[in-house]
Amino acid sequence: MKAAICYEYGQPLVIEEVTLDAPKEGEVRVKIAATGICHSDLHLISGEWRDRQGPPVIAGHESSGTVLDVGPGVTAYAPGERVIVTLIRSCGRCFYCTAGYPQRCETVFPLDRESRLHNQQGQMIRQGLRTGSFAQEVVVDESQLVKMPDDMAFDVAALLACGVITGAGAVLNTAQVKAGSSVVVIGTGGVGLNSIQAARIAGAYPIVAVDILDNKLEMAHQFGATHSVNPKTQDAIAFVRGLTAGRGADYVFVTVGNAKASEQGFAMLRPRGLQVIVGIPETGATAALPVGAFVQERMVTGSTMGSTRLGTDVPRLIARTIVTTARSVSRITRQGWLPQPPAASRGAR
Ligand SMILES: [Zn+2]
Numbered sequence: 560m561k562a563a564i565c566y567e568y569g570q571p572l573v574i575e576e577v578t579l580d581a582p583k584e585g586e587v588r589v590k591i592a593a594t595g596i597c598h599s600d601l602h603l604i605s606g607e608w609r610d611r612q613g614p615p616v617i618a619g620h621e622s623s624g625t626v627l628d629v630g631p632g633v634t635a636y637a638p639g640e641r642v643i644v645t646l647i648r649s650c651g652r653c654f655y656c657t658a659g660y661p662q663r664c665e666t667v668f669p670l671d672r673e674s675r676l677h678n679q680q681g682q683m684i685r686q687g688l689r690t691g692s693f694a695q696e697v698v699v700d701e702s703q704l705v706k707m708p709d710d711m712a713f714d715v716a717a718l719l720a721c722g723v724i725t726g727a728g729a730v731l732n733t734a735q736v737k738a739g740s741s742v743v744v745i746g747t748g749g750v751g752l753n754s755i756q757a758a759r760i761a762g763a764y765p766i767v768a769v770d771i772l773d774n775k776l777e778m779a780h781q782f783g784a785t786h787s788v789n790p791k792t793q794d795a796i797a798f799v800r801g802l803t804a805g806r807g808a809d810y811v812f813v814t815v816g817n818a819k820a821s822e823q824g825f826a827m828l829r830p831r832g833l834q835v836i837v838g839i840p841e842t843g844a845t846a847a848l849p850v851g852a853f854v855q856e857r858m859v860t861g862s863t864m865g866s867t868r869l870g871t872d873v874p875r876l877i878a879r880t881i882v883t884t885a886r887s888v889s890r891i892t893r894q895g896w897l898p899q900p901p902a903a904s905r906g907a908r
């Protein structure tokens with residue numbers, strides 16, 4: 560099979576034939592149908608993460624496809640089944656798994672130490688981000704899979720493997736945003752748009768999108784943002800304070816992997832408010848946060864993959880997607896895209 564290999568960080572990927580070993584105990588081989596390009600893939604192949612193992616490595620982790628083959632002991636999946644392939648690998652038995660946080664699983668799997676991939680010279684190639692789906696096939700642990708409906712398109716389903724679960728999960732699982740709360744989402748890429756959608760689902764208001772690209776802010780409104788601000792042309796901190804009685808937002812989600820954005824987001828937060836850092840910055844990045852603001856009971860946490868429990872969250876999001884799509888279609892025909900908020904409350908576009 561062919562794969563796009565990173566032999567040197569920062570250099571173009573090389574597409575060549577590679578050998579993929581058969582799945583071992585508990586593993587599944589999947590023929591990849593669709594793969595997104597997540598910013599984490601770009602961080603990896605640019606070398607920003609300075610990971611110790613280094614290249615050669617295959618990126619790609621936001622994927623869907625069809626089961627080709629299962630290893631010994633796999634009973635939950637059979638060849639021909641359509642699946643979403645994620646990087647969340649969990650044992651179901653360790654401290655964090657039994658506590659309900661499989662994204663923090665502590666178990667070391669054979670696939671964490673060895674790779675099933677080799678090039679034609681016999682050199683071992685790492686499966687980046689536990690998946691390596693910039694390739695025609697992958698071998699992953701069965702816990703990384705979720706079955707998808709037959710009538711769901713592969714390219715739509717692939718997004719559920721990272722962007723959707725990370726963005727939506729940060730809001731619904733990690734922060735558990737309450738209805739009526741004010742929410743700021745910094746960065747409106749694949750993850751940020753899904754945080755905005757989830758904030759809408761949770762009943763938040765206002766939902767403020769922050770991005771330096773105006774076309775992305777336009778998109779954010781389609782996904783449910785009620786206000787938007789471009790910090791390049793407007794004071795975003797003052798904008799958020801103006802919408803929240805000068806207090807600051809109840810929740811701030813930083814979906815870009817940038818330490819400066821975390822500092823700006825923190826300045827938008829009210830006392831007792833919660834900032835959730837979702838985007839992964841380059842290795843070693845630090846942010847300067849005023850200690851006195853913590854004494855005023857501001858809270859900061861992070862979210863790994865939206866604190867997602869694949870088996871419960873993904874089917875729920877699929878059901879919600881179908882419902883939302885059906886509703887949106889009727890809305891489009893009746894009154895345009897999503898219902899518009901009252902004119903007086905709309906922010907600068
Ligand atoms: Zn990702």
Ligand SMILES: [Zn+2]
Pocket residue numbers: 649650651652653654655656657661663664665666
């Ligand atoms: Zn575990």
